[in-house]
Amino acid sequence: MVEAVRPSLALGAFAGEAAGAGSATAPVLNTRALSVTAGRRPLLREIDLRIDAGSICALLGPSGVGKTTLLKCFNRLIDLTPGLSLEGDVRIGGRSVLGREVDVDQLRSRVGMLFQQPVVFPRSVYENVLFGLRRVRRAVPKREWPGRVEAVLRQVSLWDEVADRLSSAAAELSVGQQQRLCLARTLALEPEVLLMDEPTSALDPASTAAIEQLVLSLAGRTTVLWVTHDPEQARRIAGCIVHMESRDGAGCVGACESLKDGSLCELGSAEKEVTG
Amino acid sequence: MVSRPLRAWLDRALSLSAGLCAAIAAALFVAIAAILLRRGLPALDANFLFTESTSAGAAGGVRYQLLGTLILMATALLLVAPPAVALALLQTVYLPAAAGRKLRIALLTANGVPSVLFGIFGLLLFSRWLGWGKSWLAGGAVLAMMMLPTACVALIDRIESLPGRYLEAAAGLGLSRAQIVRAVVLPQSVSGLASGLLLGLARAAGETAPILFTAAVFSGATWPSGIRENPVLALPYHIFVLAQDSLDPASQDRLWASAFVLLALVLLVSLAALPVRLKLHQEARDG
Numbered sequence: 001m002v003e004a005v006r007p008s009l010a011l012g013a014f015a016g017e018a019a020g021a022g023s024a025t026a027p028v029l030n031t032r033a034l035s036v037t038a039g040r041r042p043l044l045r046e047i048d049l050r051i052d053a054g055s056i057c058a059l060l061g062p063s064g065v066g067k068t069t070l071l072k073c074f075n076r077l078i079d080l081t082p083g084l085s086l087e088g089d090v091r092i093g094g095r096s097v098l099g100r101e102v103d104v105d106q107l108r109s110r111v112g113m114l115f116q117q118p119v120v121f122p123r124s125v126y127e128n129v130l131f132g133l134r135r136v137r138r139a140v141p142k143r144e145w146p147g148r149v150e151a152v153l154r155q156v157s158l159w160d161e162v163a164d165r166l167s168s169a170a171a172e173l174s175v176g177q178q179q180r181l182c183l184a185r186t187l188a189l190e191p192e193v194l195l196m197d198e199p200t201s202a203l204d205p206a207s208t209a210a211i212e213q214l215v216l217s218l219a220g221r222t223t224v225l226w227v228t229h230d231p232e233q234a235r236r237i238a239g240c241i242v243h244m245e246s247r248d249g250a251g252c253v254g255a256c257e258s259l260k261d262g263s264l265c266e267l268g269s270a271e272k273e274v275t276g
Numbered sequence: 277m278v279s280r281p282l283r284a285w286l287d288r289a290l291s292l293s294a295g296l297c298a299a300i301a302a303a304l305f306v307a308i309a310a311i312l313l314r315r316g317l318p319a320l321d322a323n324f325l326f327t328e329s330t331s332a333g334a335a336g337g338v339r340y341q342l343l344g345t346l347i348l349m350a351t352a353l354l355l356v357a358p359p360a361v362a363l364a365l366l367q368t369v370y371l372p373a374a375a376g377r378k379l380r381i382a383l384l385t386a387n388g389v390p391s392v393l394f395g396i397f398g399l400l401l402f403s404r405w406l407g408w409g410k411s412w413l414a415g416g417a418v419l420a421m422m423m424l425p426t427a428c429v430a431l432i433d434r435i436e437s438l439p440g441r442y443l444e445a446a447a448g449l450g451l452s453r454a455q456i457v458r459a460v461v462l463p464q465s466v467s468g469l470a471s472g473l474l475l476g477l478a479r480a481a482g483e484t485a486p487i488l489f490t491a492a493v494f495s496g497a498t499w500p501s502g503i504r505e506n507p508v509l510a511l512p513y514h515i516f517v518l519a520q521d522s523l524d525p526a527s528q529d530r531l532w533a534s535a536f537v538l539l540a541l542v543l544l545v546s547l548a549a550l551p552v553r554l555k556l557h558q559e560a561r562d563g
Contacts, residue, residue, distance in 0.1 A: 077448055119445035131459070135451055136451065189450065
């Protein structure tokens with residue numbers, strides 16, 4: 001699978017100088033005829049999708065259907081997987097993110113991502129929270145760092161558990177705590193879009209509940225796309241559900257289900273099947 | 277299908293032959309150390325390391341030979357580290373995969389180049405073309421060139437074994453490629469670099485040919501005072517000359533004692549690399 005390929009830094013994927021994606025408010029996500037192929041093997045076929053600004057949308061579908069691949073198109077992490085080619089367009093806040101002129105680093109700092117397994121760097125808890133902030137948001141003065149760290153750790157309900165061991169190695173935390181730490185690290189950058197790739201699949205119920213609560217609290221401010229295998233979880237957290245299915249060996253969107261009032265997600269004009 | 281008793285027998289035979297090979301390797305080292313120690317013992321005392329050699333090596337110790345060897349090793353270490361890091365990053369991060377593979381092949385090939393060729397190259401480049409003559413810096417530079425492939429390949433292996441999830445997570449936060457190199461790749465590859473440098477150094481420390489033309493003299497040199505025509509004494513060259521020229525029993529004692537000191541020095545450097553190598557193996561096992 002694509003997800004198993006080791007990321008490569010040797011693709012020249014970090015180039016670009018133009019302004020990044022998104023505006024100050026939560027942006028709309030949409031794809032137009034997005035296809036991804038690995039050599040001659042299609043992974044995603046003509047995905048047309050629109051997700052409203054500020055909504056929490058769950059992405060449901062069987063393993064291998066391309067959910068993670070689709071997620072990685074929004075922040076161009078797909079570029080790190082060698083041998084893939086993309087066709088079509090991906091837009092965030094109305095701007096294409098696939099052009100050569102896009103500043104991919106800036107895009108990724110605004111489109112945060114949480115992975116299936118927590119990835120803590122071999123540093124302290126404090127350093128992990130600051131890892132992106134100190135390098136990507138250089139305008140934030142150093143004196144504000146401790147306050148920011150406390151604020152995001154409180155936001156993910158981790159402050160009370162780690163306040164007295166901020167200088168301890170992050171790897172000493174439990175898996176659930178590590179995942180919340182990763183979420184805190186991402187939130188420290190104040191992303192406008194949050195991509196979550198089965199973030200609770202390896203977590204205990206308490207950590208799962210904490211992350212779900214936090215994401216619910218982001219509704220309206222941050223657009224969240226959450227990959228899950230659990231339909232119950234999707235209905236708990238999401239305002240809309242994108243059902244992905246496999247067709248001719250490639251993933252595509254089968255249906256877009258709005259659970260709450262308003263058109264929170266919809267398929268593209270070519271294949272519109274909004275229900276709900 | 278292989279029957280269970282046969283399988284057990286094959287397993288035992290394989291374990292036995294592996295153990296035998298390990299025992300032969302260990303016995304070889306112990307035998308060399310024992311011979312050097314027994315033959316060099318008459319000359320080995322507390323002063324041997326700290327007194328100057330006299331009477332064409334037939335008396336005194338190896339003070340300046342040891343000092344010269346340490347100068348060459350330190351120079352080589354300082355000179356090789358930056359290009360080793362640069363080449364490893366070039367191969368793993370900046371070059372396209374096909375070009376990176378070619379660079380790796382070139383490094384592995386360079387690792388097999390006989391040391392005397394490095395010596396001749398150093399003679400032409402440093403001693404003649406740059407006009408340094410016999411100089412500690414020329415010797416250190418030649419040893420650095422010799423160490424470069426070992427240090428570089430060790431670092432490349434370390435970088436390539438870094439879990440891809442770290443790179444992806446750092447990129448996902450918006451770090452640029454240069455920031456990922458500084459914040460993720462280099463800090464987590466230090467053990468590989470240290471291991472490669474020390475192993476390369478252990479090999480280079482015992483080499484005679486590269487410094488024969490470029491840096492070492494048999495007597496007269498002490499602490500270098502400049503670069504041009506500032507040679508050093510060195511243990512490998514000292515041993516080489518004593519082994520060739522001297523039939524005096526006193527010189528022979530000092531020859532074996534010097535060889536034992538060199539062996540101990542190389543062993544110390546190799547042992548210094550052991551903790552980082554064990555750490556790398558542990559990390560490889562833990563995934």
